[in-house]
Amino acid sequence: xxxxxxxxxxxxxxxxxxxxxxxxxxxxxxxxxxxxxxxxxxxxxxxxxxxxxxxxxxxxxxxxxxxxxxxxxxxxxxxxxxxxxxxxxxxxxxxxxxxxxxxxxxxxxxxxxxxxxxxxxxxxxxxxxxxxxxxxxxxxxxxxxxxxxxxxxxxxxxxxxxxxxxxxxxxxxxxxxxxxxxxxxxxxxxxxxxxxxxxxxxxxxxxxxxxxxxxxxxxxxxxxx
Amino acid sequence: xxxxxxxxxxxxxxxxxxxxxxxxxxxxxxxxxxxxxxxxxxxxxxxxxxxxxxxxxxxxxxxxxxxxxxxxxxxxxxxxxxxxxxxxxxxxxxxxxxxxxxxxxxxxxxxxxxxxxxxxxxxxxxxxxxxxxxxxxxxxxxxxxxxxxxxxxxxxxxxxxxxxxxxxxxxxxxxxxxxxxxxxxxxxxxxxxxxxxxxxxxxxxxxxxxxxxxxxxxxxxxxxx
Numbered sequence: 001x002x003x004x005x006x007x008x009x010x011x012x013x014x015x016x017x018x019x020x021x022x023x024x025x026x027x028x029x030x031x032x033x034x035x036x037x038x039x040x041x042x043x044x045x046x047x048x049x050x051x052x053x054x055x056x057x058x059x060x061x062x063x064x065x066x067x068x069x070x071x072x073x074x075x076x077x078x079x080x081x082x083x084x085x086x087x088x089x090x091x092x093x094x095x096x097x098x099x100x101x102x103x104x105x106x107x108x109x110x111x112x113x114x115x116x117x118x119x120x121x122x123x124x125x126x127x128x129x130x131x132x133x134x135x136x137x138x139x140x141x142x143x144x145x146x147x148x149x150x151x152x153x154x155x156x157x158x159x160x161x162x163x164x165x166x167x168x169x170x171x172x173x174x175x176x177x178x179x180x181x182x183x184x185x186x187x188x189x190x191x192x193x194x195x196x197x198x199x200x201x202x203x204x205x206x207x208x209x210x211x212x213x214x215x216x217x218x219x220x221x222x223x224x225x
Numbered sequence: 226x227x228x229x230x231x232x233x234x235x236x237x238x239x240x241x242x243x244x245x246x247x248x249x250x251x252x253x254x255x256x257x258x259x260x261x262x263x264x265x266x267x268x269x270x271x272x273x274x275x276x277x278x279x280x281x282x283x284x285x286x287x288x289x290x291x292x293x294x295x296x297x298x299x300x301x302x303x304x305x306x307x308x309x310x311x312x313x314x315x316x317x318x319x320x321x322x323x324x325x326x327x328x329x330x331x332x333x334x335x336x337x338x339x340x341x342x343x344x345x346x347x348x349x350x351x352x353x354x355x356x357x358x359x360x361x362x363x364x365x366x367x368x369x370x371x372x373x374x375x376x377x378x379x380x381x382x383x384x385x386x387x388x389x390x391x392x393x394x395x396x397x398x399x400x401x402x403x404x405x406x407x408x409x410x411x412x413x414x415x416x417x418x419x420x421x422x423x424x425x426x427x428x429x430x431x432x433x434x435x436x437x438x439x440x441x442x443x444x445x446x447x448x449x450x
Contacts, residue, residue, distance in 0.1 A: 017246055048256075
């Protein structure tokens with residue numbers, strides 16, 4: 001059997017499905033048996049990541065570690081975690097497993113650097129932004145990037161929460177004006193740096209404009225397997 | 226934490242995703258944490274079910290049992306297997322686990338009987354049809370049903386295999402004429418009795434015409450949890 005991809009998911013459930021769908025779409029296969037084996041854990045009760053980063057709410061780490069233990073015991077050899085904000089705890093997770101644990105932030109930044117992209121805006125949760133998950137690496141690589149202002153960031157977060165509450169249309173209607181505003185100040189590309197964002201923007205498939213962190217993560221996992 | 230649904234999947238990978246998507250859609254939730262925890266195993270190298278039933282090819286049972294062991298060890302309390310044909314081995318699987326193992330055929334037939342549906346055609350793999358998985362129960366309940374003729378059944382199977390090979394459009398174009406032919410001989414409703422079929426027919430959402438076995442299975446699992 002091929003190597004097994006373990007999906008540490010549920011943050012949120014729809015983003016987990018999106019990652020699994022991208023595994024299927026990016027795998028050349030002519031029958032069931034040629035696809036990559038996947039074990040996915042979707043435990044949506046993992047405490048809110050942004051709340052924990054911003055206001056010291058309950059840490060999600062213990063529940064993420066428990067999910068990681070299950071994936072390891074089940075035989076997963078390559079772990080992906082389709083939640084950018086959760087990568088705030090990446091180091092603790094990585095050192096606790098012998099499996100190959102991919103880092104969505106590193107992989108996405110590698111893509112940006114290798115393509116020489118600049119004037120890029122980060123679309124992410126307020127937790128991801130405040131924790132500087134993308135900014136630290138992009139600064140080091142001298143990539144010119146834009147962070148949404150506080151009002152825009154509030155709208156982006158509302159959009160993500162609207163999607164998580166089941167209102168995909170409201171999520172889309174909130175997010176699109178922010179994207180137009182950012183384009184008006186010279187932004188050329190966007191990091192979909194929250195795994196809900198490719199799901200919210202599903203009907204806009206302009207691959208040139210968006211760098212989809214989930215897609216980059218999944219491609220890396222498939223290459224490894 | 227809520228009870229955990231275990232998805233014994235990979236037959237095929239897209240049908241597994243469809244079941245997981247239906248778990249999310251049928252769960253009333255206003256944030257991540259209100260969703261139902263799911264562990265999904267998508268091991269696509271489980272041997273072909275129809276080939277095993279029709280021509281005694283390698284049995285998928287051992288690999289299905291191995292996947293079931295993983296789900297149990299991971300804490301799954303309610304097992305669903307989004308593959309109708311795989312239910313040929315349901316009895317062996319059910320007696321080997323203490324988890325609550327739902328039966329997609331029984332649940333779908335219960336729905337048909339409770340709604341008093343008649344003049345229904347079974348859209349399924351040739352393995353499901355030849356094994357009489359649906360017919361035995363429907364006959365017992367005096368439901369009037371139609372089995373596609375051999376030529377139609379060949380086309381249905383080609384459609385399912387086309388989808389599994391990644392050609393969704395061809396799958397759709399093959400299946401639709403068979404559905405029209407069946408309507409012309411008086412069929413009023415259709416059992417989507419292969420979990421690939423709701424995925425192939427995704428753009429046709431006439432809920433009245435189709436009874437989606439995957440959807441019925443998932444609703445039952447959510448009720449149980």
